[in-house]
Amino acid sequence: MIKLNLLLLAALIGSAMLLVNTSYEGRRLFAALDRAKTERNQLDIEFKRLDAERQAQATHLRVEKVAREKLQMRTATPAVTQYVADPAAATAVASGVAR
Numbered sequence: 001m002i003k004l005n006l007l008l009l010a011a012l013i014g015s016a017m018l019l020v021n022t023s024y025e026g027r028r029l030f031a032a033l034d035r036a037k038t039e040r041n042q043l044d045i046e047f048k049r050l051d052a053e054r055q056a057q058a059t060h061l062r063v064e065k066v067a068r069e070k071l072q073m074r075t076a077t078p079a080v081t082q083y084v085a086d087p088a089a090a091t092a093v094a095s096g097v098a099r
Contacts, residue, residue: 056062067073074080
């Protein structure tokens with residue numbers, strides 16, 4: 001009878017230790033999940049901020065301003081436009097032959 005009691009006591013202690021370990025692991029995993037959700041929220045906020053900043057940087061007026069100031073570009077006018085004529089294409093059009 002004492003051997004059976006000792007065996008049951010050992011099983012009870014083992015079961016209790018397994019329960020404590022499982023509870024600890026569950027809490028640890030829940031804390032990791034909570035940290036991951038917090039990080040996801042922070043990354044989502046950062047993404048939205050960067051997306052809004054990108055949209056603000058890509059406005060037509062800003063692109064035109066940067067093109068004028070940094071790249072020294074100007075709008076095309078007929079005075080600065082040069083047209084290139086292709087003599088072969090002109091003769092093909094005149095004779096009615098399509099390329």
